[in-house]
Amino acid sequence: MIQLVDIHKSFGKQKVLDGLNLTVEEGKTTVIIGRSGGGKSVLLKHIIGLIRPDRGQVLVDGEDITLLNDKDLNEVRKKFGMLFQEAALFDSMNVAENVAFPLREHTKMSNEEIMDIVRNRLNAVGLSDVEEKMPSELSGGMRKRVGLARALAMQPQIILFDEPTTGLDPVMTEAINQLIIETQRAFNLTCVVISHDIQSVFEIGHRVAMLYEGRIIEYGTPEEVRASRNPVMVQFLAGSIEGPIQIL
Amino acid sequence: MNGPTATVERIGRIVLENVEELGRILLLFLSALSWMVRPPLKLHHILKQMEFVGVKSIFVVVLTGTFTGMVMALQGYHGFRMFAAESLVGSTVALGMTRELGPVLTSLMVTARAGSAMAAELGTMRVTEQIDALAVMAVNPVKHLIVPRLIAGVLMVPLLTVVSDFMGILGGYFVGVHILNINSGAFMKNIFKYVTLGDIYNGLAKAACFGLLMSLIGCYKGFNTRGGAEGVGRATTEAVVLASISILVSDYILTAIMF
Incomplete structure (x- = not known):
C-alpha cells in the first residue's frame, strides 16, 4: 500500500503540492486526474522517490521512502515499474535489450533465461517479432507497449503510468486501456495512472482521485466521483470553460 | 534603481x-568518485566509452x-636560421x-x-x-x-596525447629534414639532449586533467x-565553451606548478 501524508512541494515560488494526502489501495487501479501542469507528474515522481517533498511522508508498505539513502531507496524501487509518457526507451538499445535491461542489471540469470522472460513480457503486451527493432522504428503505441513490457520485466508489485494514452489515436487509446486492465488483473498489480482522458479514467480506474491546487479534492469509486457535486469536479468532467477552474 | 547599483x-x-554552478560540478564529481569505488563496475x-573517446578520435x-x-x-626554422641554429628546430618542436x-x-x-557528444547524448536522455x-x-x-565517461576521458586523452606528440615530432622531422634540409643527426640529437622524460610525463599528467575536465563538464551540462x-543544443554549446575555457585556464595553472 502507498500512502502520501501531508506532502508539500514548491519549485521556487511556485507551490505545486500543498498538504496533499492520498492512499493508493493494494491490488487496485487508482487514476489521478487534474488539469495540465497541475502537479500530477510531480505527485507520481514523489511516489517513486524521483522527487523528495519539502515536507510530508511517502509510505510504501509502511516505510517512509523520503528518509532512505540511495541504496535503500533502490531496494524499494525494485517493487515498482513505471511507464513514462513517451515510454523513455533507451534509444541506443534494441527492443529486446530494453526489456532485458533491468534483468541484466539486477539478476544473475543466463542469457537464455533473460530472453525467455523478454519474449514472455512482449507477448503479454501483444508484441512479437519486434525484438531486434530499434525504438526509433516503432510507432508511439508500440513504444508504450515495449515500455510496459520493460516495466513488467522484474515482476513489480506496483506500476506507475504517466499519461499512458496521451498522443495516441482513439483505437490505440482503447488498446492501451485494455492492456492496462488485463495486465493489472493478470499480474495482480497495484496501478497508479495519471490521465486527463475522462473516458479512459472511468474505464480503467477502481478509484479516481482529483488533484486541484495541490490537494486531492475528490476521491472515490468512478461512480462516486461521477456523482460528485463539487463544482471543480463538475466543471472538469464536463470540460466546461465556465466554473471555478481558471483558464490561464 | 539607479544605473551603478543595478x-x-x-x-x-x-x-x-557561477560559484553555484562550480559547486554543483564539484558535487557531481564527488558523487561520481564515490560511485567509482563501489563495485560492480561494468x-x-x-x-565502449574508451572506444568512443579514444579510438574514434585518433584520426x-x-x-x-x-x-x-x-x-x-x-x-622555427625561419627564426633559428637568423642565428644559424637550425638544428634546434627538432628540440623546439619536441x-x-x-x-x-x-x-x-x-x-x-x-x-x-x-565532450559535445556527451552533453548532447545525456541531454537528450534527460529530456x-x-x-x-x-x-x-x-x-x-x-x-x-x-563514471564510465569520466574514466574514459582520464585514460584516453593522455593516450591520444602520446599519438599527437609522436605525430607532431614526425611532422616536424619531415618538414625540417626533408623539406628544409636540416641535418637529420643534429635534429634528432638535440631532441634527445633537451627533451627529458619529465617533460613528457608532465604533459601527459596535464592531458589526464584536461580529459577529466572535458568529460566532467560534458556530463554535467548534459545531465x-x-x-x-x-x-540540448544550449547544453552542448555551453559544454564545449566551458570545457575549452577550463582547459586553457587550468593549462596555465598546471604549467606554472609543474615546470
Missing part, C-alpha cells in the same frame, strides 16, 4: 550563479598533431609538442568531438526521461552514465539539461 547587482548575480560500459588527433609539428618546424601543444590541442579536439527511467529501474544514473531540443 550594474553591481547584475555582476553580483552572475558571480553567484567493464563493457567503460570500454582527428593524428591530423592535428602532424600539421602542428609541421608548422612549428617551418616557423618540447612544444610534449609540454604544451600535444596535451592542449588534443584535449580541445576531443572536447569538440566527444526524454531516459535518465529518470534508469533511476526508476534502481540503476544509479551517475554510476551507469557518468542538467532542461527544455527540450533547444535545451
Whole structure:
C-alpha cells in the first residue's frame, strides 16, 4: 500500500503540492486526474522517490521512502515499474535489450533465461517479432507497449503510468486501456495512472482521485466521483470553460 | 534603481550563479568518485566509452598533431636560421609538442568531438526521461552514465596525447629534414639532449586533467539539461565553451606548478 501524508512541494515560488494526502489501495487501479501542469507528474515522481517533498511522508508498505539513502531507496524501487509518457526507451538499445535491461542489471540469470522472460513480457503486451527493432522504428503505441513490457520485466508489485494514452489515436487509446486492465488483473498489480482522458479514467480506474491546487479534492469509486457535486469536479468532467477552474 | 547599483547587482548575480554552478560540478564529481569505488563496475560500459573517446578520435588527433609539428618546424626554422641554429628546430618542436601543444590541442579536439557528444547524448536522455527511467529501474544514473565517461576521458586523452606528440615530432622531422634540409643527426640529437622524460610525463599528467575536465563538464551540462531540443543544443554549446575555457585556464595553472 502507498500512502502520501501531508506532502508539500514548491519549485521556487511556485507551490505545486500543498498538504496533499492520498492512499493508493493494494491490488487496485487508482487514476489521478487534474488539469495540465497541475502537479500530477510531480505527485507520481514523489511516489517513486524521483522527487523528495519539502515536507510530508511517502509510505510504501509502511516505510517512509523520503528518509532512505540511495541504496535503500533502490531496494524499494525494485517493487515498482513505471511507464513514462513517451515510454523513455533507451534509444541506443534494441527492443529486446530494453526489456532485458533491468534483468541484466539486477539478476544473475543466463542469457537464455533473460530472453525467455523478454519474449514472455512482449507477448503479454501483444508484441512479437519486434525484438531486434530499434525504438526509433516503432510507432508511439508500440513504444508504450515495449515500455510496459520493460516495466513488467522484474515482476513489480506496483506500476506507475504517466499519461499512458496521451498522443495516441482513439483505437490505440482503447488498446492501451485494455492492456492496462488485463495486465493489472493478470499480474495482480497495484496501478497508479495519471490521465486527463475522462473516458479512459472511468474505464480503467477502481478509484479516481482529483488533484486541484495541490490537494486531492475528490476521491472515490468512478461512480462516486461521477456523482460528485463539487463544482471543480463538475466543471472538469464536463470540460466546461465556465466554473471555478481558471483558464490561464 | 539607479544605473551603478543595478550594474553591481547584475555582476553580483552572475558571480553567484557561477560559484553555484562550480559547486554543483564539484558535487557531481564527488558523487561520481564515490560511485567509482563501489563495485560492480561494468567493464563493457567503460570500454565502449574508451572506444568512443579514444579510438574514434585518433584520426582527428593524428591530423592535428602532424600539421602542428609541421608548422612549428617551418616557423622555427625561419627564426633559428637568423642565428644559424637550425638544428634546434627538432628540440623546439619536441618540447612544444610534449609540454604544451600535444596535451592542449588534443584535449580541445576531443572536447569538440566527444565532450559535445556527451552533453548532447545525456541531454537528450534527460529530456526524454531516459535518465529518470534508469533511476526508476534502481540503476544509479551517475554510476551507469557518468563514471564510465569520466574514466574514459582520464585514460584516453593522455593516450591520444602520446599519438599527437609522436605525430607532431614526425611532422616536424619531415618538414625540417626533408623539406628544409636540416641535418637529420643534429635534429634528432638535440631532441634527445633537451627533451627529458619529465617533460613528457608532465604533459601527459596535464592531458589526464584536461580529459577529466572535458568529460566532467560534458556530463554535467548534459545531465542538467532542461527544455527540450533547444535545451540540448544550449547544453552542448555551453559544454564545449566551458570545457575549452577550463582547459586553457587550468593549462596555465598546471604549467606554472609543474615546470
